[in-house]
Amino acid sequence: MTTTSTPSLPIYLDYAATTPVDNRVADVMQRYLTVDQLFANPASRSHMLGWQAEQAVEQARRQVADTIGADPREIVWTSGATEADNLALIGYMRANRERGMHLVTSIIEHKAIVDTAKALESEGFEVTWLTPGEDGRTTPEQLRAAMRDDTALVSLMAVNNELGSINDIAALAEVAHEFGAVFHTDAAQAVGRIPLDVTALGIDLMSLSGHKSYGPKGVGALYVKRHPDIRLEALIHGGGHERGMRSGTLPTHQIAGMGEAFALMQQQHAEDQAHIAGLQKRFLRGLDELDGVVANTPLDQAVPNILNLAFEGIDGESLLMALRDVAVSTGSACNSASVDPSYVLLGVGVPRALALSSLRFSFGRFTSENDIDHALTLIRHAVTGLRTPPR
Ligand SMILES: *Cc1c(COP(=O)(O)O)cnc(C)c1O
Numbered sequence: 001m002t003t004t005s006t007p008s009l010p011i012y013l014d015y016a017a018t019t020p021v022d023n024r025v026a027d028v029m030q031r032y033l034t035v036d037q038l039f040a041n042p043a044s045r046s047h048m049l050g051w052q053a054e055q056a057v058e059q060a061r062r063q064v065a066d067t068i069g070a071d072p073r074e075i076v077w078t079s080g081a082t083e084a085d086n087l088a089l090i091g092y093m094r095a096n097r098e099r100g101m102h103l104v105t106s107i108i109e110h111k112a113i114v115d116t117a118k119a120l121e122s123e124g125f126e127v128t129w130l131t132p133g134e135d136g137r138t139t140p141e142q143l144r145a146a147m148r149d150d151t152a153l154v155s156l157m158a159v160n161n162e163l164g165s166i167n168d169i170a171a172l173a174e175v176a177h178e179f180g181a182v183f184h185t186d187a188a189q190a191v192g193r194i195p196l197d198v199t200a201l202g203i204d205l206m207s208l209s210g211h212k213s214y215g216p217k218g219v220g221a222l223y224v225k226r227h228p229d230i231r232l233e234a235l236i237h238g239g240g241h242e243r244g245m246r247s248g249t250l251p252t253h254q255i256a257g258m259g260e261a262f263a264l265m266q267q268q269h270a271e272d273q274a275h276i277a278g279l280q281k282r283f284l285r286g287l288d289e290l291d292g293v294v295a296n297t298p299l300d301q302a303v304p305n306i307l308n309l310a311f312e313g314i315d316g317e318s319l320l321m322a323l324r325d326v327a328v329s330t331g332s333a334c335n336s337a338s339v340d341p342s343y344v345l346l347g348v349g350v351p352r353a354l355a356l357s358s359l360r361f362s363f364g365r366f367t368s369e370n371d372i373d374h375a376l377t378l379i380r381h382a383v384t385g386l387r388t389p390p391r
Helices: 025-031 046-065 079-093 111-122 140-146 170-180 251-288 315-320 343-347 367-385
Strands: 075-078 102-106 126-130 153-154 181-188 205-211 220-223 293-295 304-312 357-364
Touching: 025 046, 025 102, 025 220, 046 075, 046 251, 075 079, 079 111, 079 153, 079 181, 079 220, 102 111, 111 126, 126 140, 140 170, 140 220, 170 181, 251 304, 251 367, 315 357, 315 367
Parallel strands: 102 126, 102 153, 153 181, 181 205
Antiparallel strands: 075 220, 205 220, 293 304, 304 357
16 A cells, blocks of 8 residues: 655745635635626626626625725725736826826835836836835835925835835825825735724825735735825726726626635734734744844834844855745845845845845744744754854
């Protein structure tokens, strides 16, 4: 008799890259796919199957809206936070040329913002690129100094995806409004991690993603405040779905999944955060015995699920190789010729060598204390091995 042993999976400490879909979310998604279920086009108005699919979409819209204190009519479905970022920046700037051609953002935003802002520069818009402090936070004073009469839009992220640092969104939005500009935030990493009430924080536009919050990949949303001043030009033209802002047949299963995932984020917020803060503490304590471990993450100004650490004197790529059984990320970009350190770490002033020695560990709902302990053993072993001079 032969037995096949399943190869053991690596320990997944890369929740900031994506999260697994929660089983409860997958169960909901199953209801909208097959012939005996609610697979119909939610835009089909001529039969009951279409109305039922539409009801599922509208329930999810309420679930997402409730999570951020919005009205369901303020949610525009997209294919993810990347598209939401594109729609916010390009859609707003193109529709409001008469208000101003100037946009303010920062150099450590996600590429979905950085590259979109660069595309706008090549269209003739002007961008001011702020450099945050070492803690990865942009201050209201920095923003105030960049504001001009022709600033139409400010875009600054809520939680940085590489560092975990949290911006003071309420204070930044207030500065934008003082100068008559509209405030956008990329909150893909923030849902369920920090309070996100759009009214309390003064947010006008906000990008959301399903798959950073235990929902499916390929779905997201843009919160668009209902206000006569906030008009967007569509990027995707077609059937006029989503009040003309984003055409395309709505993917019922993806949307229902994101709705359920967000509802769970809200329900489990306290429980998840307590669990993850405990894991982070355990992980940091376990690294105490290693010398030369420097936190790039500002621990008291960051979400507990993202921990960016530099291992002095060690090449991050070599450490990654030595840690085959732990799924983590470096944030660096590999070209055929060389490895470029993370632009986010360089952007907050981490020296190049230290940036190249850095790894991002990120924890989540399904990370166990066992995972942490096992990963610690592997990390201590790998770091010690790489630091031991060859005989
Ligand atoms: C993951 C992420 C995105 C991209 O989201 P998608 O839904 O994958 O397009 C944008 N911004 C931030 C901060 C992210 O972490």
